[in-house]
Amino acid sequence: MMNGLNTLWKTLFPHWRWYLRGGLVSIILVALAPAPPRAVLEAQQTVETTKSQVCVHTRLIDEVFEWKIQRSLQMVREMGADTIVEFFPWAYAEPGDGIYSWDSFDRIVRHARNQGLHIIARMGLVPFWARDDIAEQSTTLNYLPEDSFSDFADFVAVFAARYAGVIDHIIIWNEPNLSFEWGYRPVDPEGYVRLLQAIYAPAHAANPNVVILAAPLAPTLEPPGSPHGLNDLLYLQALYDAGAAAFFDALAVHTYGFTEPPEAEPGDTVLNFRRAELLHSVMVAYGDTAKPVYITESGWNDNPRWTKAVRPSERAAYTVNSYRWAEENWPWADKLCTWVLRYPANTGTYPDNFTLITPDFEPKPVYNALQEYARGWEGSDALWLPAPGE
Amino acid sequence: MAASPWRVTVIALAAALTAWVWILAGALFALRWNAIERPGPPIKEVFPYGELRIGIDASYPPFAVATSDGLFGLDVDLGAALAERIGIPVRFVNMGFDGLYDSLRADQVDIVISALRVDPARLGDVHYTTSYFNAGLVLVSDNALIETMPDMSGYALAYEFGSDADIQAKRWLRRIQPFATRPYETPGIALDAARVGEADAALTDIVSARLYLRQHPDWGAHYTPITDEWYAIASRIDKWILWETVERALQMLIQDGTLETIIDRWL
Known part of the structure; x- marks a missing residue:
C-alpha cells in the first residue's frame, strides 16, 4: 500500500523537491518584502496656537496607513488647531453584539494624544446585527430601528468608559433632519429625542465628565412633509418641544457659508455661515442659554464648477474671517471646526474642494491662511501669480 | 498487491485527459451560452x-x-x-x-x-x-512641439494653485528635465496665461479646457489627456x-x- 502511494506520488510529482524549494524561496521573499512605513510615536507634542476656537474635522477612520493618520494629525497641530472632530463608527467597533474591536479607534486616539490634540467623537453607523432583518428589507448604515436604541446606548457607554479622560465630548448621530441620514425614513425629531434619552444616563454613568452633544443638523430649508428632510430651525424647535433639553449637554452645529461671506446677514430663508446664530436663538428662546455650542462643521468650497462654491482666494479669506467673526461675536461657541482636513483619496468631484490638504499632504491656500491666523504669523508671500493683464 | 508504475501512469493520464475534456466542453458551452441572444425579463x-x-x-x-x-x-x-x-x-x-x-x-x-x-x-x-x-487632466497648448508632459522640459506650465494639476506638475518636475511652473488662482486664468503667452501650456481638467476652448475658438490650441478620471x-x-x-x-x-x-x- 505504502509502496503504491510512494509510486503514485513520484509519478505525479517527479520534481517535488523543486516544488519544495520554490515554496521555501517564496516564503523567504515574502519575509524580505519591505514592511509598510512605520508610525513611531514622537516625543509628546503640544499645540502652539493663539486661537483656542480653531478646530478641524478629520476623516481618519477610513485611512489604511497609520503613518498617514500620524501625518494628518501632525498637520493639524502645525496648523494651530488643538481639537479635531472625528467619526467613530459603531459598526467598526462592535461587529457582533457584544464583540468589540478597538484597533482602528485606538490608533487614531494614540496619535491624536501624541500630537497634543483633543478629540470630539461623532458616533453613528449601525452594524448589520442591530438593523432590521436586512434580508427582508434593504437598509442603509444610518438605519437605526427603535428596538436597537438600547444597543447603541450600551455601545456609547462602553466607548465613554474606555476613552474617559481622553474623549469627553461625544456627538450622537449626524444630521438627523435629513432623510438619508435617518436611514432613508421620514425624519422624526421625537424619535431622535428618545435616542438621546436612551443614551444620556448610561453615558454619564460610564464617564461622569462626558459631554453629550445633540446631533448637528444639516443646514436646509426643506419644509415639513418634504421627503428629503426638515428645515434645521424647525427640527431644533421640535427637539425642544419633545423635551430634548434634559438629554444633552451641548449642541453641535453645522453651518456653511456657501457663496456668501461670513458677515452676510442670516435669515429664515437663507443658508449662510451666520445661520448658527438662528440656531442659537432657538436655544435661547427655550431658555437653554447655559449650554455651549460646538460648530463641528463649517467652511467654504472652491470647486471651479460647483454652484455653491467660491474662488480659492475667497475661500481662504472667508474661512479666516469666519473665525474672526466667531471670536468677536459668538461667545457661546466653544469651537469652530472647519470641514475637512483631508480625504484618504479624492472623490473626483466637488467634495474634494472642501479639504484643507490634498491626499498627498499638499497644503491648500486655505490651510496656509488658517495657519497664519491661528499661530499669529504675518501674512506670507502671494501663493499664485496675478491674472494676465492685472 | 503493489500497483505497477505504468498502470498508475495510465490511470493518471486518463483522469487528466477526462478532466480536460470536461473543462473544454464546459468552456465551449459557456461561450456558446453567452452568445445566444435571449429575451431579458420583462x-x-x-x-x-x-x-x-x-x-x-x-x-x-x-x-x-x-x-x-x-x-x-x-x-x-x-x-x-x-x-x-x-x-x-x-x-x-x-x-x-x-x-x-x-x-x-x-x-x-x-x-x-x-x-x-x-x-x-x-x-x-x-x-x-x-x-x-473621462474627466481627467489635459495638457492644453498651441505649441505643436508640446503634446505630453515630457515635452514640457524647458517650457513654462500654467495650472491652478492647489489643484490636482498642481500636484501633477510637481510630480512631473521630479521625473523630467526642469520646466517653469506658473500657478494661478483658477483653471480659467491658467488657460488665459497659456493663450496670451505667459506660459507655453496649461494643465487643467478637461471640462475647464473644453469650455474654455469653446469660448476662444480662434485660439488654435490642442489638448492631450494626462490623467484619467472615469x-x-x-x-x-x-x-x-x-x-x-x-x-x-x-x-x-x-x-x-x-x-x-x-x-x-x-x-
Whole structure:
C-alpha cells in the first residue's frame, strides 16, 4: 500500500523537491518584502496656537496607513488647531453584539494624544446585527430601528468608559433632519429625542465628565412633509418641544457659508455661515442659554464648477474671517471646526474642494491662511501669480 | 498487491485527459451560452416602479444643474437618452452628493448618474457601467512641439494653485528635465496665461479646457489627456439584470454616436 502511494506520488510529482524549494524561496521573499512605513510615536507634542476656537474635522477612520493618520494629525497641530472632530463608527467597533474591536479607534486616539490634540467623537453607523432583518428589507448604515436604541446606548457607554479622560465630548448621530441620514425614513425629531434619552444616563454613568452633544443638523430649508428632510430651525424647535433639553449637554452645529461671506446677514430663508446664530436663538428662546455650542462643521468650497462654491482666494479669506467673526461675536461657541482636513483619496468631484490638504499632504491656500491666523504669523508671500493683464 | 508504475501512469493520464475534456466542453458551452441572444425579463420586472429612477446631484454644471425650469446638463440628457432607449419614462431624484450611494442601497433610485467617478472602494456594493466620460487632466497648448508632459522640459506650465494639476506638475518636475511652473488662482486664468503667452501650456481638467476652448475658438490650441478620471453610472450590486439593461442601452448610445452628441452639446 505504502509502496503504491510512494509510486503514485513520484509519478505525479517527479520534481517535488523543486516544488519544495520554490515554496521555501517564496516564503523567504515574502519575509524580505519591505514592511509598510512605520508610525513611531514622537516625543509628546503640544499645540502652539493663539486661537483656542480653531478646530478641524478629520476623516481618519477610513485611512489604511497609520503613518498617514500620524501625518494628518501632525498637520493639524502645525496648523494651530488643538481639537479635531472625528467619526467613530459603531459598526467598526462592535461587529457582533457584544464583540468589540478597538484597533482602528485606538490608533487614531494614540496619535491624536501624541500630537497634543483633543478629540470630539461623532458616533453613528449601525452594524448589520442591530438593523432590521436586512434580508427582508434593504437598509442603509444610518438605519437605526427603535428596538436597537438600547444597543447603541450600551455601545456609547462602553466607548465613554474606555476613552474617559481622553474623549469627553461625544456627538450622537449626524444630521438627523435629513432623510438619508435617518436611514432613508421620514425624519422624526421625537424619535431622535428618545435616542438621546436612551443614551444620556448610561453615558454619564460610564464617564461622569462626558459631554453629550445633540446631533448637528444639516443646514436646509426643506419644509415639513418634504421627503428629503426638515428645515434645521424647525427640527431644533421640535427637539425642544419633545423635551430634548434634559438629554444633552451641548449642541453641535453645522453651518456653511456657501457663496456668501461670513458677515452676510442670516435669515429664515437663507443658508449662510451666520445661520448658527438662528440656531442659537432657538436655544435661547427655550431658555437653554447655559449650554455651549460646538460648530463641528463649517467652511467654504472652491470647486471651479460647483454652484455653491467660491474662488480659492475667497475661500481662504472667508474661512479666516469666519473665525474672526466667531471670536468677536459668538461667545457661546466653544469651537469652530472647519470641514475637512483631508480625504484618504479624492472623490473626483466637488467634495474634494472642501479639504484643507490634498491626499498627498499638499497644503491648500486655505490651510496656509488658517495657519497664519491661528499661530499669529504675518501674512506670507502671494501663493499664485496675478491674472494676465492685472 | 503493489500497483505497477505504468498502470498508475495510465490511470493518471486518463483522469487528466477526462478532466480536460470536461473543462473544454464546459468552456465551449459557456461561450456558446453567452452568445445566444435571449429575451431579458420583462421591463416591468427590471423596473418595478415603471420608470427609470435616477439619483442626481444637480449642483454641478455642466453635468447637472437645477433651475426653475427643471434639471439640465450632460448627465440629465444621458439619463433621458438611456430611458428612451430602454423604453420607459425617466424620473430624476435630485439630492446632495452625500446621499447618492445610500439612495441606491435604500432602493430610492435605480441608478445614479452624477459625475460619479468609479470608486474601487465601493465595488462591493455597486456595479458601474462602462465609463461615459473621462474627466481627467489635459495638457492644453498651441505649441505643436508640446503634446505630453515630457515635452514640457524647458517650457513654462500654467495650472491652478492647489489643484490636482498642481500636484501633477510637481510630480512631473521630479521625473523630467526642469520646466517653469506658473500657478494661478483658477483653471480659467491658467488657460488665459497659456493663450496670451505667459506660459507655453496649461494643465487643467478637461471640462475647464473644453469650455474654455469653446469660448476662444480662434485660439488654435490642442489638448492631450494626462490623467484619467472615469465617470460611470452606478447601480446596486444585487440588481444584475438592471445593470445589464442599462449597460446595453449605454453601449447603443456609444455605438450610434448619441453619447458623443450629448457630450459635444455641453462641452
